[in-house]
Amino acid sequence: MDKVVIYGAGRHAELTAYEMKRNNLHEVVAFTVRNKYLNKTELNGLPIVSYEDISRIHPPSEFKMFIAIGPQQINRAREEIFRDAKEKGYQFVNCIWPNPEFSEDLIIGENVYIGQECTISNFVEIGDNVTIISSKIGHHCKIGHNGFISCSILAGNVNVEENVFIGLGSAIGPNITLGKHTVVGMGCVISKSTDPASVYLNRATEKQSFDSSRLKLL
Numbered sequence: 001m002d003k004v005v006i007y008g009a010g011r012h013a014e015l016t017a018y019e020m021k022r023n024n025l026h027e028v029v030a031f032t033v034r035n036k037y038l039n040k041t042e043l044n045g046l047p048i049v050s051y052e053d054i055s056r057i058h059p060p061s062e063f064k065m066f067i068a069i070g071p072q073q074i075n076r077a078r079e080e081i082f083r084d085a086k087e088k089g090y091q092f093v094n095c096i097w098p099n100p101e102f103s104e105d106l107i108i109g110e111n112v113y114i115g116q117e118c119t120i121s122n123f124v125e126i127g128d129n130v131t132i133i134s135s136k137i138g139h140h141c142k143i144g145h146n147g148f149i150s151c152s153i154l155a156g157n158v159n160v161e162e163n164v165f166i167g168l169g170s171a172i173g174p175n176i177t178l179g180k181h182t183v184v185g186m187g188c189v190i191s192k193s194t195d196p197a198s199v200y201l202n203r204a205t206e207k208q209s210f211d212s213s214r215l216k217l218l
Contacts, residue, residue, distance in 0.1 A: 002026045002064045004093050007081050009033050009040065009048050012131075013068040016095050016113065017044065026066075026093050030058060051081075060089035067092070067111050067129065071148035074181050075129075075163045079146045082111055082129045092128075109145070121156070135166075138174070152184075161196075 004026040006013050017028045031048045041048055049057050067081050082092075092111040102120055109128035114120075119136040126132070127145040135149045138156040143149070149166045155174035160166070164178045167186040172178065179196035187202040194200070 002093055003029050003062065004064050004066055005030050005032050005049075005054065005058045006066050006068050007032050007051065007085065008068040009037070009043055010069065012070055014043060016066060016068040017046070019097060019115070020066075020095055023098055025095060026064075029063065032058075055088050060091070063090075064093050065090040065111075066095060066113075068095075068113070071131075071165045074165060074183060075146040075148055078129060078131075079163065082146070127162070144180075 004020065006017055006028055009031045013031055020026045020028055028046060030046055031043050032051045032054050033048060034051045038048065038050055065085050067078055067085065069078050069081070072078070094108060094110065094112045096108070096112065096114040097116045097118065099118070103122045103124070105123055106120060107125040109126060109130065111129045112126055113131045115133045117134045118132055121137060121139040123140045124137055126143045127147070129145055130143050130147045132143070132149045134151045136153045137143070138154050138158065140157040141154050141160070143160045144162040144164065146163045147160050151168045152166045152170040152172070154160070154172045157175045158172050159177040161178060161180040163181045166172065166184045167188070169186055170184050170188045170190070172184070173191045176190060177193040178184070178190070179194050179198060181197045182194045183199045184190060185201040188200045190200060
């Protein structure tokens, strides 16, 4: 079992460490963040150490790494740390919730998170540094590097290029390409391919002018 340092000290890092332990995937020994984010010394009994000192404290010859941060800066923040840690000599593990239904032809890169309740069809390829949370991925989909997909549905033959964010409850139609750095907000439906750096937002549900005492729920 690999000994792993998780970059991050937030909720996603905490969840990743829990799932690695629960599913007996890897042995998490510490968390790490850059000095400017180092505002506490431990998380759930494990130390949080300086990323600037990580090569000395947990050298890449003995430890592997997992980057567990969200889609900040359209995934560029996670991409930056991933590239920097690789330059330091670290290898990366994956955190994939065990699912016997995953196809044997599934291709997965490194530093990939696939959470519980994900459904992935046949002939799917997932790049490096990708996060997929509670989503359904159709057949022949290709997920590019540094993507983040949250609780969404992708139909068949969708090409998600690098650094794309797909928000909670969105649906992507078949045979579509999402250009690099596309942002699909919560609850959107995409029926055509997108240009790079496109932004799609679904207007939030509006609050009504009356309160709930006037409603009769049958």
